[in-house]
Amino acid sequence: MRLDYATYTKRGFLLGVALFLLGAIGTAAGPSLIGQLPGWEQTALFDSMVIGIATGFFSVFGFGIFLPLTD
DSSP: OOOOHHHHHHHHHHHHHHHHHHHHHHHHHHHHHHSSOOHHHHHHHHHHHHHHHHHHHHHIIIIIIIHHHHO
């Protein structure tokens, strides 16, 4: 069974972009919409941005570069 690396790469990258945008928009728009955010929400939004960047990078590197070379 062969994996569809292109599909996994695209979906992983889009998941990373979605996580990053969720964190960035939440950090920027949250305080103006509902006021001061609690510390755990700020941490969760920041972590979402970091995990989004890591997911986007590693899905492209893993599924787009590394795994096709080892197949």
